[in-house]
Structure formats: C-alpha cells, structure tokens
Amino acid sequence: MQPESAATDFQISLSSDLNRWRFFVVIAQLGSLTRAATFLDSNQSLLSRQLNALERECGVRLFNRTGRGVALTETGRLIFDRVVALLKDAEQLDQRLQDYVKAPIGKVTFACFTSIGSTLAARLYDDLRKDAPGVSLSYMEGNVGQIEAWLADGRADIGIVYRYGDTLPEHEFELATVDSYLVGSTADRWTSRAEVQFSELANLSFVLPGTPNELRSTLESLARDMGFSILVSMETNSLPLMKLMVAQKGLHTTLPIHSVLDDVAGGRLQASRIVNPPVKRLISMAISKSKGPSRTVSLVSTRLFDLARAILVDS
Template sequence: MQSGKATDIQLDFAGDLTIWRAFLAIAELGSLTRAALFLDSNQSLLSRQINALERQCGCRLFTRTGRGVELTETGAQILGPVRTLLEDAQQLEAQIRSNAQEPSGRVTVGLLPSIAHPLIGRLFSQLRARHSGISLKVLEGSSGQVEEWLTDARVDLAILYRYGASRPEHEQLLATVDSYLIGARGDKVTQAPDISFRAMHGLPFILPSSPNGLRNALDATARQERVTVSTVIEADSLPLFKSLVAQERVYTVLPLHAVWTEVEEGRLQAARIIDPPLQRSISMAMSKTKGPRKAVQSVAAAIVDIVDDMGRSGMWHSTEPASPSDASAA
C-alpha cells in the first residue's frame, strides 16, 4: 500500500556493503592475510579499503599487533550492527534469487586433482547447457586444503575422499572407489585385472607424503598384512606419479579414474587391489554460509548425476545418494 511519502534514508559511507564485508571478515579472522584468502582478494587491497573506511569514519577501527589486527573500542561497538546489516542484505539477495526462474551466480567447488580431471569438464558442459546463469570457480588442492576451504567457507561445495565406514553427518556419499596398483605399459605385475595386496611386498613405490588419507590407509593395511611397502620417492603431484611410473618402472596406488585416460590409451596398466581391498569413498559437503543457494543446489544435483553416470561406465561404484537438499540440511 502506498503511503504517499517516501522513507527518508540517507547513506554516505555506510552504503558500500563490500567494504563492510571486508571489515567483518578482518574482525572475525583477526588477520588481513586470512581475510584476503576468505574474500578471494589480496592483502594490499583490503588494507587500502580499511584505511579509506577509517578516514570516512573519522576514527580507527583496528589496531595492528604482532599477531594480526584487533578491533578498537569503536570497531567492537559497530561489529554487531555491521554483521546484522550484511546478514539482512544476504537474506534480501537470497529472497530475490529464490523468486527467479533460473538459478544464477558463481558457485565455487573445491576438490582433489584426481577427481577434478574426470568431473569438471562434464560438469561445465552440463551447466552451460542447462543453467547458463551459473558460473563455476574450481579450486584444486590436497584433502587438508579442501577441508580448510570448506571450514572457512571459501568453497560452496567440497568433493572429498573418505576412508573407513564412517563420515561426517553433513556429507553426502557419492561413490565407493577401489584402489589399483598402477604400473608401466608391459609390466608383468599389473597385467592381470586383480592383484593380491600381499603381491605388492617389496615393490618400489612413489607415494604421497604423510599425512595423507591414502598413505595412512595403505600403511595401516601393510602392517596388518605384514607387507613391506618400499617407498623410494614421496611426492604430492599426480602428473609426477604418472610420469615416473611410466618412465622409471616404479609403482603407485591410485583410483582408476585418476588414470582412466592413460589406461584406455595403453600408456599405463592398472590392477585392482584385492585380498584385502583398499577402498575409499567419494563424498560431497555443502557449505552453510556461502554462495547462491539455488545455484549451489543445481550444481550439487549435476555432480550427483555425473558421478552416477561415471559409475555405470565402471569408473567407480556409484551409490543411490540422497538429494543435495537433504545433504545440506544434515
């Protein structure tokens, strides 16, 4: 209903929500460096923004310490209202987007390199065909990095490996993955489709350095089976693993999807490890505090479809997963 009178609201420096978002991140994290990582920005830009904000406010909002930054008395007083302001703005954006027919916005996905290669290309193609308003940002890293990005809300979705039967409640199981002994073309050890874990005794390996989920599981199983895993080189690079296995006649342990193309082209060989098997699961976790919800759910649903289709091709054992909305609500 029209009142016949406009609300008289005047804004000066309080109208720039981007600067206040930077203020909130720095205040909560206590560090320009960590805030820059969280905001996908850089430290010098944030420093200039805060200096400009303090000039506009006419007072200091932060004091610099040897460990980072701390709020001044004035900064502490406005922290609550600033947080409320940004939360209200986020709720407004979410309400507007929920009324839109098509999901839109940028969705950030964090995952391991061995999963990224087979997944991201198909995900991009599917989103471009079905949801052109969604843009993707992909971050590749180790398991620890992906976990940190999820905790710090730098990613909307995280695709992770999990070992053992249990996993965090908020995560959605996508697939179960066998581990394979990877050898060079023509290698006799990996010619058969399957290989007993005990047959790996004394073989020269290139493996990831600890701490690492696969390395921990492999070492634990080796102790249980009284098998010596002879690690001749440690590395944390998937391309290096493939190159050295092919050229130097060493071995490694990987999921089949990590070497799918090389095995199909005959450049590497893969024998599934059995007796006992060495399995891991692929799970998906959704951040509760980041990007456009409708777009994130659309990307999550597309990932579920693609993982299931890849399972039918033999890349892994797909599951009958719950819907992405169920996973986010857990």
C-alpha cells in the first residue's frame, strides 16, 4: 500500500538540524549561554555561533541579549512549545528505532481475570526469562471493568478480558470461545448432570459479580426473555469467595470450566454446561490504545497470545 503522501511532498529547511533547536531550548530554559554551554558540555563561543547560524536561517532574532544573559524574543516565545514538541517526537522516533535494532528490553504490564491469570503469568515469566531476559514483567489482576480502565489509562499494556456477543472492539484479538457452566456443591442435584437447561436457573440462588457486569446483563436478559428473574443472593468479584459460597452455603454461580477444573477434579465442586440457550463467553486479548505497542509489548503480546490459547485449549 502506498503512503498517503510521498516523501517529496515535505518541505524541510529550518527543522533539518535538530541539534541547533535543542541548543535553542536549553538556552531558553537556562537563560544564559554560559550555563547552557556547561549543561551541554560545550563551549560558549561554539554555542553562540550555532545560535547565530540558527537565527540567520530563521531570518529573525530568537533571543534578546542582555547584561544578565539572554531572553526569548516574542518570536522565540511563539515557537518555543512547537520546538519542544518537535524534539519530543524526534526522541520517540529514535527510541522506536532503537527498539528495533536492540534486543527487547523494558517493563510490560499485563492484566487478567483471576481464573487463568496466575497460571498464565507464571508460564509467561518462564518464557521471557529464557528468550527475552531484558523484559521485566508486571501482572495485575481484576475484573473486566478494572482491566478495561487499566488499558484505557495506560496502566496495563495488555489485557485478557471476557466478551459476550459475536464482535470484538478494535485492538482486540480472539483467544477462544468457551461455554458457561452452572457451578454447584458436590451435594447439588442441578449440577450432577452433564448439562442443565437455562430455564432451570429460575429455581436457584446465585452468587455473581456486582453490576455493571456483562455476564450479569447477559444472564438477566436471557432470563427475562424466558419469563423469570435471576435471583442474586450475594454479589462479589472475588472468585475464591464465589467458590466458597457455592461449596459451603449452597449458592450457585456460572463460570467457564477452566475456572473450576481443579475444583471439579478434586471433588470440591460440580459443574454442568448451560444449554438451551448456551451462554457463550468470548475470551480476547486487548492492547492498550493510549500508548501503542512498542516492539517489546508486541513481543510479549505474541507470546501471551500463544500461551493463553494453549491453556484454554488444555482446559
């Protein structure tokens, strides 16, 4: 695909020597050629020549010389913020280039829900230690709403989230589609079968996440369509507490099977797949839009994608 504008469309003259503009910013900030020369590890006469050359290129004075130092002229003040922005953009470009020529380094933060987060973090740590030792990993755990907020404000670079429906937002990639299961205690008759009809949920008391929550909304909408309401006896976003209330207090919840696989295998809980209709959950990986993926984030997201899919397939 051709770029929207060719390189020859750009007319660059005054901004071609970024070092001179860096000198301009430092001199303006320090208000003195002497202090600027010391800061830049240069000499005052060389700095003065560079400044004079820049002003000749611009065709206008950028500084007023005073007995106490230098101060920006009106023109200098007008362009100062734009010059700072230009230098920051150049610095970001330089960093991006360095990312591509060096081994990946830096900290990457990923966020996930409780059910697979710890397993995924441990496997990702081992993977990065072996193949990308310069990458530092940070892990945050929360519900979908929290993860979305962390991605939005840049606290998380990558997030694993649940979605309900057939389409994904931009910057998200599908990992798997999983069924929802009705989870009960080992003495519970409703979960003693392989499958349970959605209509049978009308007879049960639930412990579910607090609102707003996509799962709650989906369950309540389906129940309304069938003429009943979901009875929520307790709200919590804590997966361990949900399991405790199910195992010891006779409540029910709905979870994907990977969330309770060990509990079912260990004889602590039972789980039946919800059918007619099934409640499908789409698990996706989201990339923060606030910062954009660096090479390091791109590397980690690729590894994370493969590891998460493997865990979900195994379960």
